[in-house]
Amino acid sequence: MSKEKSQKIPEVTIRRLSAYHRCLVRAREEGMKVISSSTLAKNCGVNAAQVRKDLAYFGKFGIRGMGYYVDGLFTDIKRILGIDRVWNMALFGAGNLGTALLFYKDFLKQNYHMVAAFDIDPEKLQKGAIGGVPIYHPDKLPEITHREKIDIAIIATPVSKAQGVADQVVQAGIRGILNFAPTRLSVPDNVVVKDVFFTNILDNLVYLLTASR
Amino acid sequence: MSKEKSQKIPEVTIRRLSAYHRCLVRAREEGMKVISSSTLAKNCGVNAAQVRKDLAYFGKFGIRGMGYYVDGLFTDIKRILGIDRVWNMALFGAGNLGTALLFYKDFLKQNYHMVAAFDIDPEKLQKGAIGGVPIYHPDKLPEITHREKIDIAIIATPVSKAQGVADQVVQAGIRGILNFAPTRLSVPDNVVVKDVFFTNILDNLVYLLTASR
DNA sequence: TAGATTGTTAATCGATTAACAATC
DNA sequence: TAGATTGTTAATCGATTAACAATC
Numbered sequence: 001m002s003k004e005k006s007q008k009i010p011e012v013t014i015r016r017l018s019a020y021h022r023c024l025v026r027a028r029e030e031g032m033k034v035i036s037s038s039t040l041a042k043n044c045g046v047n048a049a050q051v052r053k054d055l056a057y058f059g060k061f062g063i064r065g066m067g068y069y070v071d072g073l074f075t076d077i078k079r080i081l082g083i084d085r086v087w088n089m090a091l092f093g094a095g096n097l098g099t100a101l102l103f104y105k106d107f108l109k110q111n112y113h114m115v116a117a118f119d120i121d122p123e124k125l126q127k128g129a130i131g132g133v134p135i136y137h138p139d140k141l142p143e144i145t146h147r148e149k150i151d152i153a154i155i156a157t158p159v160s161k162a163q164g165v166a167d168q169v170v171q172a173g174i175r176g177i178l179n180f181a182p183t184r185l186s187v188p189d190n191v192v193v194k195d196v197f198f199t200n201i202l203d204n205l206v207y208l209l210t211a212s213r
Numbered sequence: 214m215s216k217e218k219s220q221k222i223p224e225v226t227i228r229r230l231s232a233y234h235r236c237l238v239r240a241r242e243e244g245m246k247v248i249s250s251s252t253l254a255k256n257c258g259v260n261a262a263q264v265r266k267d268l269a270y271f272g273k274f275g276i277r278g279m280g281y282y283v284d285g286l287f288t289d290i291k292r293i294l295g296i297d298r299v300w301n302m303a304l305f306g307a308g309n310l311g312t313a314l315l316f317y318k319d320f321l322k323q324n325y326h327m328v329a330a331f332d333i334d335p336e337k338l339q340k341g342a343i344g345g346v347p348i349y350h351p352d353k354l355p356e357i358t359h360r361e362k363i364d365i366a367i368i369a370t371p372v373s374k375a376q377g378v379a380d381q382v383v384q385a386g387i388r389g390i391l392n393f394a395p396t397r398l399s400v401p402d403n404v405v406v407k408d409v410f411f412t413n414i415l416d417n418l419v420y421l422l423t424a425s426r
Numbered sequence: 427t428a429g430a431t432t433g434t435t436a437a438t439c440g441a442t443t444a445a446c447a448a449t450c
Numbered sequence: 451t452a453g454a455t456t457g458t459t460a461a462t463c464g465a466t467t468a469a470c471a472a473t474c
Contacts, residue, residue, distance in 0.1 A: 053433090
């Protein structure tokens with residue numbers, strides 16, 4: 001049973017849903033058939049009422065007195081998040097980080113497919129592919145985007161190139177960007193950007209170490 | 214002027230402080246001498262009152278009618294975050310992602326020094342170093358931790374090895390962990406862990422694309 | 427039925443922001 | 451002095467959690 005209520009869903013709820021999903025993968029591997037909100041909460045380090053509240057935004061998934069069917073909840077959360085299908089991704093910038101991402105195995109496990117890489121380095125273009133992913137010159141972006149049905153761009157270029165690439169990506173009709181270049185990208189309202197800034201995360205870690213608790 | 218009030222500082226405030234810091238780096242490069250809370254806010258995509266509130270947790274840094282000295286605020290934020298010194302890091306797991314991190318240039322720019330890498334692969338140990346960073350067998354962890362004064366462990370091993378490595382790291386006296394292995398680590402209360410889970414971030418992106426706004 | 431756990435309400439807690447006196 | 455912008459208060463908004471009736 002699921003009625004997606006039209007209501008503002010907090011961003012943190014979505015992040016936690018993703019964490020619950022990860023826990024459920026584990027629970028399935030361990031052969032659990034049913035899980036309670038309190039067990040799920042403990043495994044994810046959150047409050048049990050919060051688990052139930054988060055799920056309540058999207059419907060009723062449990063059985064009173066019993067808990068949640070692991071398989072059922074797993075499927076429902078996938079559907080809620082939109083990860084019950086394949087998402088095609090293209091990498092921009094096949095440097096060290098980019099290359100590592102081309103080889104990254106966890107993407108595939110979760111239905112995230114890396115279908116193309118773009119770089120301007122003639123040597124890399126010469127190779128044709130890295131980690132089994134074909135490399136193209138950015139000139140080919142519009143063509144490849146269409147042919148490979150690219151949904152998401154991963155930007156791993158130097159900062160100096162990132163905004164330009166973002167502009168081209170948006171121009172080609174891609175609406176999702178995962179940005180590793182440590183700079184804020186400006187994009188139209190209908191495009192979604194998620195930043196992964198390693199040094200900001202380290203700053204956060206260091207603050208907690210310095211404030212020492 | 215700065216009196217660190219003993220008050221609970223929200224985690225989001227620290228994250229924003231890190232973003233302000235990034236903006237100030239840029240402002241300095243552009244030769245700006247003074248910046249107002251509204252300009253800083255606009256550059257970081259937040260509310261101007263929020264910038265002032267965030268700073269107010271730590272003291273008074275501005276001049277009424279004028280704004281903030283770019284250099285002064287830059288220095289103050291570095292001090293608040295604890296990034297006004299060098300932090301030594303060690304990498305665990307020199308696979309694709311790990312190797313990319315060994316070559317990652319932005320760490321150095323921000324006083325994050327990668328001083329050692331640990332791996333069990335004989336071939337890698339044979340090489341002695343990757344990206345200028347010496348590689349050791351984990352057996353040497355206690356010795357190297359002490360000698361190189363390692364503050365932070367970066368875990369980039371497979372999930373199956375991550376908890377074991379975390380245990381060794383904690384045992385060696387390291388109190389900060391940046392974890393790339395997609396699994397929750399259990400550590401003592403006095404140890405700080407920050408997770409970087411690529412697929413969770415993609416899940417989040419995908420939800421927003423699916424919910425389409 | 428007795429025991430357990432959900433779904434949901436209401437209370438609490440915390441973060442954001444508008445507004446403005448203070449002051450450069 | 452007039453104009454500008456801070457630092458801070460108070461109002462608003464939103465998220466977390468305790469509590470419990472509903473119900474398996």
